Amino acid sequence: MTVIDGGLVQPADSPKQSTWLWLHEWATTVDHKKLGLMYISSGLLFFVIAGLEASMMRIQLALPNNDFVGPETFNRLMTVHGTTMVFFVGMPVFFGFGNYLVPLMIGARDLAFPRLNAFGFWLFLFGGLLFYFSWLGGDGLYGMGTAPDVGWFAYSPLTAPAFAPGNSTDYWILGIMIAGFGSTGTALNFVATILCMRCPGMTFMKMPLFVWLMLVNGFLVLVALTPLTAAQVMLLFDRFLGSHFFDTQAGGDAVLWQHFFWVFGHPEVYILIIPAFAIASEITPVFSRKPIFGYEIMVAATVGIGFISLGVWAHHMFTVGLSSGVNTFFAASTMAIAVPTGIKIFNWLGTMWGGRIRFEMPMLWVTAFLFEFVIAGLTGVMLAVVPFDWQLSDSYFVVAHFHFVLIGGLLYNIFAGIYYWFPKATGKMLSKKWGHWHFWVFVFGFNLTFGTMHFQGLLGMPRRIYTFDPGRGWDMLNLITSIGVIFQVLGVLFFVWNVVSSLAWGEDADDDPWDGWTLEWSTTSPPPAYNFETIPTVRSRRPLWDLKHPEDPDWHHE
Amino acid sequence: MTSDTPGMRRFRCRHRVGRGVVSTVLALVALSLALPTVVGGEESPIEFDQISNMFEPVSVPAQRIRELAELVIAICAGIFLVVGVLLTYVIIRFRARPGDEKREPPQVYGSNNLEAAWTIIPVIIVVVLFLATARTINEVELKEPMEGALEVTVVGHRWWWEFEYPEYGIITANELHIPVSTPERPWPTFLWLESQDVVHSFWVPRLAGKTDVVPNRRNTLWIDTAEPGMYLGQCAEYCGTQHAHMLLRVYVHSEEDFDAWVKAQQAPEVVDASVADGRNLFQRTACINCHTLDGTVADGTYGPSLSHLMSRKTIGAGAAFNNAENLRKWVQDPALFKPGVRMPDMKLTSEEVDQLVAYLVTLK
Numbered sequence: 001m002t003v004i005d006g007g008l009v010q011p012a013d014s015p016k017q018s019t020w021l022w023l024h025e026w027a028t029t030v031d032h033k034k035l036g037l038m039y040i041s042s043g044l045l046f047f048v049i050a051g052l053e054a055s056m057m058r059i060q061l062a063l064p065n066n067d068f069v070g071p072e073t074f075n076r077l078m079t080v081h082g083t084t085m086v087f088f089v090g091m092p093v094f095f096g097f098g099n100y101l102v103p104l105m106i107g108a109r110d111l112a113f114p115r116l117n118a119f120g121f122w123l124f125l126f127g128g129l130l131f132y133f134s135w136l137g138g139d140g141l142y143g144m145g146t147a148p149d150v151g152w153f154a155y156s157p158l159t160a161p162a163f164a165p166g167n168s169t170d171y172w173i174l175g176i177m178i179a180g181f182g183s184t185g186t187a188l189n190f191v192a193t194i195l196c197m198r199c200p201g202m203t204f205m206k207m208p209l210f211v212w213l214m215l216v217n218g219f220l221v222l223v224a225l226t227p228l229t230a231a232q233v234m235l236l237f238d239r240f241l242g243s244h245f246f247d248t249q250a251g252g253d254a255v256l257w258q259h260f261f262w263v264f265g266h267p268e269v270y271i272l273i274i275p276a277f278a279i280a281s282e283i284t285p286v287f288s289r290k291p292i293f294g295y296e297i298m299v300a301a302t303v304g305i306g307f308i309s310l311g312v313w314a315h316h317m318f319t320v321g322l323s324s325g326v327n328t329f330f331a332a333s334t335m336a337i338a339v340p341t342g343i344k345i346f347n348w349l350g351t352m353w354g355g356r357i358r359f360e361m362p363m364l365w366v367t368a369f370l371f372e373f374v375i376a377g378l379t380g381v382m383l384a385v386v387p388f389d390w391q392l393s394d395s396y397f398v399v400a401h402f403h404f405v406l407i408g409g410l411l412y413n414i415f416a417g418i419y420y421w422f423p424k425a426t427g428k429m430l431s432k433k434w435g436h437w438h439f440w441v442f443v444f445g446f447n448l449t450f451g452t453m454h455f456q457g458l459l460g461m462p463r464r465i466y467t468f469d470p471g472r473g474w475d476m477l478n479l480i481t482s483i484g485v486i487f488q489v490l491g492v493l494f495f496v497w498n499v500v501s502s503l504a505w506g507e508d509a510d511d512d513p514w515d516g517w518t519l520e521w522s523t524t525s526p527p528p529a530y531n532f533e534t535i536p537t538v539r540s541r542r543p544l545w546d547l548k549h550p551e552d553p554d555w556h557h558e
Numbered sequence: 559m560t561s562d563t564p565g566m567r568r569f570r571c572r573h574r575v576g577r578g579v580v581s582t583v584l585a586l587v588a589l590s591l592a593l594p595t596v597v598g599g600e601e602s603p604i605e606f607d608q609i610s611n612m613f614e615p616v617s618v619p620a621q622r623i624r625e626l627a628e629l630v631i632a633i634c635a636g637i638f639l640v641v642g643v644l645l646t647y648v649i650i651r652f653r654a655r656p657g658d659e660k661r662e663p664p665q666v667y668g669s670n671n672l673e674a675a676w677t678i679i680p681v682i683i684v685v686v687l688f689l690a691t692a693r694t695i696n697e698v699e700l701k702e703p704m705e706g707a708l709e710v711t712v713v714g715h716r717w718w719w720e721f722e723y724p725e726y727g728i729i730t731a732n733e734l735h736i737p738v739s740t741p742e743r744p745w746p747t748f749l750w751l752e753s754q755d756v757v758h759s760f761w762v763p764r765l766a767g768k769t770d771v772v773p774n775r776r777n778t779l780w781i782d783t784a785e786p787g788m789y790l791g792q793c794a795e796y797c798g799t800q801h802a803h804m805l806l807r808v809y810v811h812s813e814e815d816f817d818a819w820v821k822a823q824q825a826p827e828v829v830d831a832s833v834a835d836g837r838n839l840f841q842r843t844a845c846i847n848c849h850t851l852d853g854t855v856a857d858g859t860y861g862p863s864l865s866h867l868m869s870r871k872t873i874g875a876g877a878a879f880n881n882a883e884n885l886r887k888w889v890q891d892p893a894l895f896k897p898g899v900r901m902p903d904m905k906l907t908s909e910e911v912d913q914l915v916a917y918l919v920t921l922k
Contacts, residue, residue: 071799071898151796157773158756158798248773254757255772294668319759320770321777324699331691335684339677346676349644356654356663367649374641378634385630385687387623387694390767391612394759394794460610460763462794465802472790473609557667
């Protein structure tokens with residue numbers, strides 16, 4: 001039985017297909033849509049694993065002096081949870097959406113470098129698997145530890161050989177570094193594709209906002225990931241070749257690592273949240289039935305956020321004893337970033353204002369995102385106020401803040417995006433009934449868990465402690481926080497069931513179920529391997545609006 | 559349990575209602591949540607009598623931070639209210655109603671005036687916040703000791719705190735004793751922060767914001783309080799296995815009490831003949847490699863000093879209360895209260911442990 005027939009893979013619905021062929025097809029594909037789906041599904045798989053790790057931590061912290069897991073296990077759980085969520089959930093899901101949608105939205109047949117794209121995906125997946133292999137293989141020759149327990153930002157000198165014997169820390173370094181090589185390739189691919197492969201008529205200012213945000217993000221990944229890789233190489237030198245960049249016992253500098261890490265780490269936060277903005281910027285107009293409000297200023301705000309995000313890193317380090325001058329500068333730059341972010345919020349509001357908002361599942365998630373993200377942004381402003389940060393930093397308040405950003409901001413939009421584009425990618429609609437169960441239960445649980453966490457922080461509970469004593473005002477709050485997790489787990493179960501049952505028995509989707517305006521809705525659901533029979537030509541930001549309203553097309557107004 | 563200093567136990571009922579909405583709400587939340595749990599069961603190794611609420615400051619730096627925080631919270635709450643009301647209004651007013659399916663609303667592409675407004679107004683708010691921030695940074699951040707301050711060197715270890723008073727020649731552990739600072743006699747405390755191993759962070763929310771304790775660096779922090787009492791805090795930067803049991807207890811004494819504490823700490827060891835066996839045992843075993851005990855051959859510095867051990871409320875940096883029973887458990891198996899602790903099980907016989915503990919409890 002031959003698989004390759006004249007260079008073309010057998011179509012998916014071939015009657016001759018076996019499981020083996022099907023697997024072979026997915027494993028060898030260079031199609032941006034298949035790779036996009038693989039990115040998203042492996043990202044979601046890691047999401048479930050890291051979510052289970054979080055649940056175990058919350059069981060441990062539900063009661064004071066609990067002994068569900070010991071300190072060693074807890075520290076590994078918290079390290080692996082954080083690392084997974086950032087590097088093996090947030091990044092791949094963002095790459096997945098970009099992969100799937102960028103070529104479709106700009107009227108291209110694939111990304112600029114399809115093989116590099118496949119290479120990037122497999123590097124990410126094997127980086128993730130290598131990192132998780134540490135649970136089994138981290139013992140190394142020293143018989144010390146299993147998974148890494150240095151925290152997801154691996155502060156030096158906890159990573160020095162004296163404090164981290166065995167190989168678990170090396171798995172942390174190498175897993176992330178390998179995935180990072182893939183990310184760099186994929187980011188390059190996005191930038192090249194968006195710069196060079198737009199369909200006729202699509203000038204920069206006629207690109208969908210989603211594509212603009214992916215372009216900014218591509219540049220950010222290229223600039224931000226390199227310092228992390230450099231620092232990780234230096235750390236490997238420290239650990240294996242006897243250098244002392246970060247080894248304080250030999251005169252190395254602990255704060256140097258912090259600078260390196262956060263020069264990467266803060267842009268990384270925006271690398272994770274800009275795709276969320278991108279999804280919200282597509283969904284809000286379609287479900288409000290209005291064009292995005294202030295397209296130009298939205299683009300400017302995104303580019304502004306991209307630039308400023310490179311100059312705010314030391315706000316993670318307000319407590320390390322930097323000089324007043326440095327602290328003041330980084331307070332200013334951090335507060336400055338609130339301005340373009342605020343512009344975005346108001347422009348989404350402006351888009352909804354005067355519309356006829358259809359609260360389908362994608363729009364519900366985006367609306368909830370707006371609420372949560374305003375809270376996340378405001379607690380962010382509080383943390384930028386340096387003296388207040390001296391109290392809040394490294395407390396549960398910070399944990400609450402960044403979960404509002406990463407769940408209320410990023411994850412809500414990932415859910416929104418999945419509900420929105422699932423029909424396009426699979427040809428099936430997701431169930432509205434299960435969607436509502438998923439939405440309300442998860443949103444309730446999220447706010448119970450992370451809304452509460454602010455108060456533990458204000459009452460002096462530091463993050464990353466595996467246990468606490470009763471009577472410090474944290475008992476009931478921690479119990480409520482843990483109870484919220486039950487609802488979040490239930491919500492995710494409803495979601496998984498929704499995806500599985502809809503794939504199996506779901507209602508068939510039209511090519512354009514939401515009455516959308518961007519090019520991906522002009523092709524079939526799911527799109528053919530070549531995306532478009534003929535390469536489209538556009539005259540405005542909403543080519544499908546022009547098609548549907550020939551009497552009043554957008555290009556009269558733009 | 560007896561109070562160490564007059565006034566120590568008064569704090570729970572001394573919430574100053576009316577000094578700020580935020581602090582009142584937080585205090586109520588904290589109190590109501592704490593009430594069911596203040597009565598600790600026997601199984602819990604330690605109980606605490608205080609909530610480390612940063613909105614109940616008793617020291618100048620923490621008060622400055624609270625004043626700024628209240629301004630920031632007020633501004634942020636205002637913004638949240640405005641945006642929240644707008645969003646709610648939009649959701650209710652502009653939701654699609656039955657019959658709307660085929661009608662598209664007016665297509666509006668933007669408004670330069672509105673966009674300028676929601677750029678300029680946030681800029682103004684940010685400038686106000688920034689100026690207030692810069693002022694407080696300059697008021698609170700201090701790199702050199704002020705006139706007449708008590709200087710204490712704090713050394714972070716995995717997982718305990720060492721306090722050195724160069725002025726008095728005292729070295730102690732985990733419990734910092736400082737004097738009150740009054741208008742009649744300003745006597746602030748200035749802390750030099752150093753680390754023996756990894757990065758830690760010194761955080762006692764009611765006294766001051768946190769400052770990291772970084773190896774190869776000398777960070778600073780200051781306290782200036784007129785309220786005697788005990789204030790709880792703990793290490794705030796993840797430092798390995800027992801990060802959770804690296805607690806801080808700061809005792810603020812009246813001037814006389816502080817002098818008395820200094821005298822007691824400076825007093826030479828009182829050798830009690832009835833515990834000579836234990837003392838000899840201590841000096842013969844490896845205890846002396848890691849611990850210092852003035853008056854004996856023990857001069858190790860890896861673990862906390864044991865001089866005047868019984869003047870401390872807790873052992874293991876807050877892992878358990880310091881009494882004969884817990885000391886016995888601790889010596890027999892240090893990992894019982896604190897899994898992962900650096901102190902090894904010395905494999906002493908039960909009889910030897912009895913002798914040793916009988917000696918230790920005489921170290922007043």
